[in-house]
Amino acid sequence: MNVHDLALHTDKYQINMMYAHWFHGTENQKSIFEAFFRKLPFKNGYAVFAGLERIVEYLKHLHFSEESIAYLAEQEENYDPKFLDALRNFRFTGDLYSVEEGTIVFPNEPLVRVEARIFEAQLIETALLNFMNYQTLIATKAARIKQVAPNDGLLEFGTRRAQEADAAVWGARASYVAGFHATSNVRAGMLFGIPTKGTHAHAWVQDHDTEEEAFEKFAEALPDTVTLLVDTYDTLKSGVPHAIKVAKHMEQRGKRMGSIRLDSGDLAYLSKQARQMLDDAGLNYVGIVASNDLDEHTILHLKSEGAKINTWGVGTQLITAADQPSLGGVYKLVAREKDGGYVPTIKISGNPEKITTPGFKTVYRIVNKQTGKAEADYIALVSETDVREGGRIKLFDPVHTYIHKFVTEYEAQELLKPIFVAGEQVYELPSLQEIRKHHEEQKNLFWPEYLRVLNPEIYPVDLSQKVWDMKMRLIHEHHGADDKK
Ligand SMILES: Nc1ncnc2c1ncn2[C@@H]1O[C@H](COP(=O)(O)OP(=O)(O)OP(=O)(O)O)[C@@H](O)[C@H]1O
Numbered sequence: 001m002n003v004h005d006l007a008l009h010t011d012k013y014q015i016n017m018m019y020a021h022w023f024h025g026t027e028n029q030k031s032i033f034e035a036f037f038r039k040l041p042f043k044n045g046y047a048v049f050a051g052l053e054r055i056v057e058y059l060k061h062l063h064f065s066e067e068s069i070a071y072l073a074e075q076e077e078n079y080d081p082k083f084l085d086a087l088r089n090f091r092f093t094g095d096l097y098s099v100e101e102g103t104i105v106f107p108n109e110p111l112v113r114v115e116a117r118i119f120e121a122q123l124i125e126t127a128l129l130n131f132m133n134y135q136t137l138i139a140t141k142a143a144r145i146k147q148v149a150p151n152d153g154l155l156e157f158g159t160r161r162a163q164e165a166d167a168a169v170w171g172a173r174a175s176y177v178a179g180f181h182a183t184s185n186v187r188a189g190m191l192f193g194i195p196t197k198g199t200h201a202h203a204w205v206q207d208h209d210t211e212e213e214a215f216e217k218f219a220e221a222l223p224d225t226v227t228l229l230v231d232t233y234d235t236l237k238s239g240v241p242h243a244i245k246v247a248k249h250m251e252q253r254g255k256r257m258g259s260i261r262l263d264s265g266d267l268a269y270l271s272k273q274a275r276q277m278l279d280d281a282g283l284n285y286v287g288i289v290a291s292n293d294l295d296e297h298t299i300l301h302l303k304s305e306g307a308k309i310n311t312w313g314v315g316t317q318l319i320t321a322a323d324q325p326s327l328g329g330v331y332k333l334v335a336r337e338k339d340g341g342y343v344p345t346i347k348i349s350g351n352p353e354k355i356t357t358p359g360f361k362t363v364y365r366i367v368n369k370q371t372g373k374a375e376a377d378y379i380a381l382v383s384e385t386d387v388r389e390g391g392r393i394k395l396f397d398p399v400h401t402y403i404h405k406f407v408t409e410y411e412a413q414e415l416l417k418p419i420f421v422a423g424e425q426v427y428e429l430p431s432l433q434e435i436r437k438h439h440e441e442q443k444n445l446f447w448p449e450y451l452r453v454l455n456p457e458i459y460p461v462d463l464s465q466k467v468w469d470m471k472m473r474l475i476h477e478h479h480g481a482d483d484k485k
């Protein structure tokens with residue numbers, strides 16, 4: 001099996017629905033789906049969208065190999081051989097619009113919009129959500145860590161604890177998008193051009209007769225990048241003094257030690273003591289790296305304790321998004337082709353939060369021209385022109401509709417960009433550096449109240465009057481239909 005063949009990276013119900021459409025001759029009917037999430041992870045005020053590059057690669061190469069088709073034939077005796085022929089000719093021929101990677105995004109707004117034959121739009125749901133949910137989750141976790149240590153070095157150390165290999169490399173990439181500086185995963189470095197960094201493990205020290213000898217040998221081998229791990233035996237009595245000795249020997253050879261690393265104990269206390277010892281020895285250029293199950297909470301706490309740490313190595317908590325291991329992004333049908341046009345569709349739920357917003361929509365970021373700050377995101381029908389032309393629009397709370405204001409002096413930034421049109425890729429994937437820069441710039445668009453880690457303000461995501469009216473009409477129509485039963 002070719003592990004890069006992702007056509008079967010889907011849930012079986014998608015293929016069963018494709019089959020049922022094909023069986024009834026409706027497989028070419030057009031449909032519009034939107035991917036979005038309902039709830040922000042980690043009680044954060046925003047999420048950082050990621051996953052588009054993987055989605056693009058997936059769609060570009062999407063086809064059913066003979067091996068996959070043979071497997072499907074074996075799995076389901078109902079599949080007609082002519083359906084398998086339709087799979088043989090399968091390509092993504094639809095349109096896909098998406099938010100760009102690194103963009104700050106919010107709940108209940110379309111992040112990806114797919115307009116395609118139902119046959120195609122249905123198949124891709126699972127993979128698309130899989131990529132978007134994981135990468136957006138990790139980029140958001142990384143953004144929180146960046147938020148509490150905006151001026152420090154941030155190293156992604158998670159691979160050994162990640163949920164397998166794909167999670168390690170795409171998680172490393174997502175972390176870099178959100179402002180991490182390097183990863184320890186060398187393959188992620190090679191695949192994506194992320195800077196790589198590494199210190200050494202306790203094993204290096206254990207593997208020598210003395211700690212001092214271990215440090216000397218390591219510094220001799222890697223004199224230009226050396227970071228020494230000082231906590232194998234006793235950080236302040238043995239590790240730091242030995243590191244100082246080695247740094248002095250390095251100076252005699254015209255070299256400078258990079259850092260020491262602390263990986264256990266009270267990181268605030270140890271870092272302050274170690275800093276003092278290094279400074280007293282004239283080694284104020286030697287940095288201090290800390291690791292040990294860190295996340296944004298421990299880092300924030302350590303900083304409030306005055307820890308003297310310049311660089312944070314963050315593994316498990318980041319790569320597994322330990323406090324919330326999944327983003328609940330969903331993919332919902334919002335319109336379907338009928339009688340040559342589109343009709344909006346809705347999913348009703350007893351839980352009002354789960355009622356979908358119907359219609360062929362797009363989303364704009366309304367940026368106040370005076371302040372340069374984003375006021376709200378505004379979801380409108382694609383056919384609505386007033387917002388696009390900068391006309392006066394009404395922003396109102398979709399639940400408490402009496403809370404409203406009119407805005408005129410704004411720039412409307414359409415967040416959904418064309419990525420595929422009629423199956424052709426029309427979007428040039430930006431470099432990872434550009435994505436990272438885009439994310440950094442995005443943060444300037446928002447007041448800090450929305451970005452803080454603890455109890456952020458809720459940023460408004462509003463519906464246009466037309467979208468809101470359409471949603472209410474469909475809710476009433478469905479309730480009306482139920483009332484008649
Ligand atoms: N001063 C501090 N304030 C708050 N949290 C700290 C402080 N120092 C360390 N921590 C964190 O507390 C936790 C300590 O975990 P734990 O007790 O398992 O580590 P340890 O015993 O020092 O080392 P080991 O990993 O070898 O067991 C880690 O998550 C660490 O990052």
Ligand SMILES: O=P(O)(O)OC[C@H]1O[C@H](OP(=O)(O)OP(=O)(O)O)[C@H](O)[C@@H]1O
Pocket residue numbers: 157158160161200201202203263291292293294313314315316317
């Ligand atoms: O704590 P995390 O945030 O997950 O960061 C990665 C951890 O992985 C390493 O420990 P490990 O015990 O695996 O190996 P070591 O022998 O190098 O310490 C490293 O020392 C960190 O403590």
Ligand SMILES: O=C(O)c1cccnc1
Pocket residue numbers: 157158184197198199200261291313315
């Ligand atoms: O380079 C390091 O220090 C490192 C890398 C991976 C995991 N823990 C530490």
